[in-house]
Amino acid sequence: MEFDLNNVIDIAEQTFEKLDYNFSRIDENELAVSLSSNYNLSVLLKPEYDILHFSNDLDLICPDDRLAVIEDSIIKANERIWLGHFDLISVDNRLVYSLSFPFAHSFLFDQDSFESLIDIICEESDRFYHYFKMLLSDKQIPNFSISSLFQEAVGEA
Numbered sequence: 001m002e003f004d005l006n007n008v009i010d011i012a013e014q015t016f017e018k019l020d021y022n023f024s025r026i027d028e029n030e031l032a033v034s035l036s037s038n039y040n041l042s043v044l045l046k047p048e049y050d051i052l053h054f055s056n057d058l059d060l061i062c063p064d065d066r067l068a069v070i071e072d073s074i075i076k077a078n079e080r081i082w083l084g085h086f087d088l089i090s091v092d093n094r095l096v097y098s099l100s101f102p103f104a105h106s107f108l109f110d111q112d113s114f115e116s117l118i119d120i121i122c123e124e125s126d127r128f129y130h131y132f133k134m135l136l137s138d139k140q141i142p143n144f145s146i147s148s149l150f151q152e153a154v155g156e157a
Contacts, residue, residue: 008052008109012043015114035118039125045104052104054084055096056121060132062093070095073135077128083120086128095132097125 009029016023016033023033029045040057062070067088074086074095084099099121101107 008104009043009045011109011111012114015111015118018111019115019118035122038129039122041118041121050102050104052101052107052109054099054117054121056098056125058095058097058125058129058132060095060129060136062088062095062136064093066136067093069135070132073132077131081124081127084124086132097121097128 009025009031012031013023013025016031021033021035023031026032029047031041031043033041033043035041035056038059040059042053042055042057044053044055045051046053070088070093074088078085084097087096087098088094089096099117107113
């Protein structure tokens with residue numbers, strides 16, 4: 001059975017309609033979605049490479065004088081996530097969270113799986129958004145404050 005990769009974008013579009021997100025179809029292989037006032041998601045299918053790519057723009061731009069701090073913080077954040085990664089787009093020093101699925105035809109994408117992916121993207125972005133925002137400020141932040149952001153509090157009282 002041959003899988004129609006273009007249908008993946010159709011399913012994503014139906015999911016965003018169901019979730020009542022504002023979105024636009026850029027072309028047959030791309031959607032632009034406003035997830036919140038801070039997050040703008042791009043869903044891009046590259047059929048020639050069989051890849052489905054999500055890129056969540058965090059609406060945070062790093063000034064040149066904070067690049068070293070942010071690059072280090074991205075490394076620390078990426079060590080603590082299971083799926084995807086944070087990155088700094090060098091053209092304009094914009095922070096993004098990215099998640100890609102190679103061999104997209106091998107996965108069964110339906111509305112439930114897209115909803116789960118959106119949850120993961122939002123959860124990981126939310127988990128580190130304020131950390132990055134704090135580091136972009138000119139305020140001096142003690143090292144213990146930064147390390148405390150990475151402590152998992154699940155199951156602790």
